[in-house]
Amino acid sequence: MYTNALLTDLYQLTMMQGLFLEGKHEQYCVFDRYYRSNPFNGGYTVVAGLEHLIDYVSRIHFSDDDIDYLKKTGIFCDEFLEYLRTWSFTGDIYAMPEGTVAFPQEVLLRVHAKKDECLLLETCMSMIMNHESLIATKARRVRTVAGKDALMEFGLRRAQGESAGVYGARSAMIGGFNGTSNVLAGALFHIPILGTMAHSWVMSFPTELEAFRAYARQYPNNLILLVDTYNTLKQGVPDAITVFQEMKEAGTLPKSYGIRLDSGDLAYLSKEARRMFEEAGFGDAVIAASNDLDETLISELKIQGCAINSWGVGTNLITAKGSPSLGGVFKLVGQYDGDVFVPKIKMSDNAEKISNPGIKNVLRIYDKKTGKMKADIIALEGETIDPTQDLHLTSDKAPWRSRLIPANSFEVKTMLRPIFLKGKLVYDLPSLSDIIAYADEQMDSLWPEYQRLVNPEEMWVQRSAKVSALREKVLKEESLHFF
Numbered sequence: 071m072y073t074n075a076l077l078t079d080l081y082q083l084t085m086m087q088g089l090f091l092e093g094k095h096e097q098y099c100v101f102d103r104y105y106r107s108n109p110f111n112g113g114y115t116v117v118a119g120l121e122h123l124i125d126y127v128s129r130i131h132f133s134d135d136d137i138d139y140l141k142k143t144g145i146f147c148d149e150f151l152e153y154l155r156t157w158s159f160t161g162d163i164y165a166m167p168e169g170t171v172a173f174p175q176e177v178l179l180r181v182h183a184k185k186d187e188c189l190l191l192e193t194c195m196s197m198i199m200n201h202e203s204l205i206a207t208k209a210r211r212v213r214t215v216a217g218k219d220a221l222m223e224f225g226l227r228r229a230q231g232e233s234a235g236v237y238g239a240r241s242a243m244i245g246g247f248n249g250t251s252n253v254l255a256g257a258l259f260h261i262p263i264l265g266t267m268a269h270s271w272v273m274s275f276p277t278e279l280e281a282f283r284a285y286a287r288q289y290p291n292n293l294i295l296l297v298d299t300y301n302t303l304k305q306g307v308p309d310a311i312t313v314f315q316e317m318k319e320a321g322t323l324p325k326s327y328g329i330r331l332d333s334g335d336l337a338y339l340s341k342e343a344r345r346m347f348e349e350a351g352f353g354d355a356v357i358a359a360s361n362d363l364d365e366t367l368i369s370e371l372k373i374q375g376c377a378i379n380s381w382g383v384g385t386n387l388i389t390a391k392g393s394p395s396l397g398g399v400f401k402l403v404g405q406y407d408g409d410v411f412v413p414k415i416k417m418s419d420n421a422e423k424i425s426n427p428g429i430k431n432v433l434r435i436y437d438k439k440t441g442k443m444k445a446d447i448i449a450l451e452g453e454t455i456d457p458t459q460d461l462h463l464t465s466d467k468a469p470w471r472s473r474l475i476p477a478n479s480f481e482v483k484t485m486l487r488p489i490f491l492k493g494k495l496v497y498d499l500p501s502l503s504d505i506i507a508y509a510d511e512q513m514d515s516l517w518p519e520y521q522r523l524v525n526p527e528e529m530w531v532q533r534s535a536k537v538s539a540l541r542e543k544v545l546k547e548e549s550l551h552f553f
């Protein structure tokens with residue numbers, strides 16, 4: 071059996087072998103994972119994928135089949151392949167918990183390990199966290215416009231493969247969805263599974279009314295009838311009303327019942343349907359809608375006064391319409407020469423692309439009175455901020471901008487948690503419902519200005535004075551090499 075140890079880019083393995091043959095593979099080093107700009111032109115990213123990542127790291131090893139395959143490529147020598155037989159992850163990982171709201175340049179995850187371990191983890195780790203954080207963020211954008219309406223994840227058939235469908239459904243939950251139509255995701259992650267019916271059900275009966283009656287007989291407690299197969303207002307809604315009336319008379323009408331609209335003008339049709347339901351005494355019927363929806367369209371439909379209170383979102387969520395990928399990167403920020411830590415920097419002509427050297431954490435400043443986030447500070451690990459002193463902030467991007475946060479008006483939280491120490495999992499994995507509650511809490515601590523879809527406010531993120539000084543020093547030292 072092949073394993074996920076091969077789920078990597080070839081260059082990671084060739085570099086691992088190269089370092090092994092040069093005797094450098096065990097050099098201890100530190101890598102940061104961060105991203106440079108928010109997806110969807112938004113104001114934040116919701117971190118997701120940690121549980122999947124933990125599973126990957128906990129199980130990573132090379133099987134006999136993996137080694138045989140690598141041997142057959144002709145690229146790898148026997149000595150290196152023998153080394154791989156007993157290879158495993160022995161380092162430390164620190165990360166932001168799933169559901170954390172994060173901002174550009176912040177350390178989302180930090181790995182301390184032998185260099186070959188960092189290399190092998192990079193690709194898969196990035197794939198997992200880039201994907202799941204992207205979908206959780208997209209879902210959260212949908213949640214911010216949907217208010218308290220129900221949100222159903224319907225994307226599996228349009229997902230870019232099995233894994234994207236399954237982990238996408240889980241990420242949608244972290245982003246605030248209520249359930250998924252994806253049954254495997256339901257089984258694996260204990261996510262509520264939800265569903266209505268397809269047009270083929272309605273077409274399987276001589277009439278729409280018979281189709282609705284048969285469904286009501288079989289699933290009296292999950293009664294969302296798809297009303298747009300023939301003619302929504304002339305036939306679908308009246309047929310649904312007939313069935314609801316029959317159930318009401320028989321005393322079998324469930325607490326939650328309603329219709330789904332899947333085509334046409336969703337604002338107009340939903341308002342008309344609501345009027346017809348109210349006239350017939352079914353004013354509390356659910357009106358669900360689907361059809362290529364996303365956060366922009368839902369917001370637009372709400373502006374038009376639609377009467378929809380349940381949304382099925384598929385394609386545009388699961389494929390992250392608008393941002394095909396979260397550009398998270400994994401950069402070396404330092405390595406050990408014996409016992410001496412040597413901070414490292416990635417140079418670039420573009421100032422924003424120059425990395426922050428050193429072992430860092432993120433300190434989040436919350437306003438004590440409102441509980442809202444005020445700023446994030448990328449600080450050296452172990453650095454603290456005294457909340458009983460005034461806090462002076464100076465923007466990294468615009469050094470002429472500054473802010474003062476008065477003493478005793480704020481709280482400081484450290485965002486990275488230890489996940490693995492010396493290769494051992496030390497993190498108590500929270501349940502998905504705890505992750506969702508934490509994600510909701512994180513979003514509640516973000517002012518609406520940062521959540522809006524268009525031109526959101528940018529969170530104040532800056533380096534601490536110590537990180538800035540270290541960056542200047544390393545930049546100066548590196549620049550000397552050019553003369």
Ligand SMILES: Nc1ncnc2c1ncn2[C@@H]1O[C@H](COP(=O)(O)OP(=O)(O)OP(=O)(O)O)[C@@H](O)[C@H]1O
Nearest residue numbers: 332333334335336337338360361362363367370374
């Ligand atoms: N009131 C509205 N305002 C803006 N967009 C809407 C409105 N109602 C529906 N839409 C969106 O317009 C797009 C086209 O919908 P429409 O039902 O006309 O075409 P369709 O998807 O091709 O229909 P069908 O599913 O019958 O083939 C969909 O993304 C739908 O969600």
Ligand SMILES: O=P(O)(O)OC[C@H]1O[C@H](OP(=O)(O)OP(=O)(O)O)[C@H](O)[C@@H]1O
Nearest residue numbers: 224332360361362363382383384385386
């Ligand atoms: O529109 P989405 O957000 O992707 O939501 C999922 C769609 O999947 C189903 O459609 P189906 O596959 O039957 O095709 P359709 O798009 O032609 O209705 C369902 O009726 C939704 O329209």
Ligand SMILES: O=C(O)c1cccnc1
Nearest residue numbers: 224251264265266267382
């Ligand atoms: O249950 C539904 O209504 C459903 C499921 C998947 C895709 N579209 C709709």
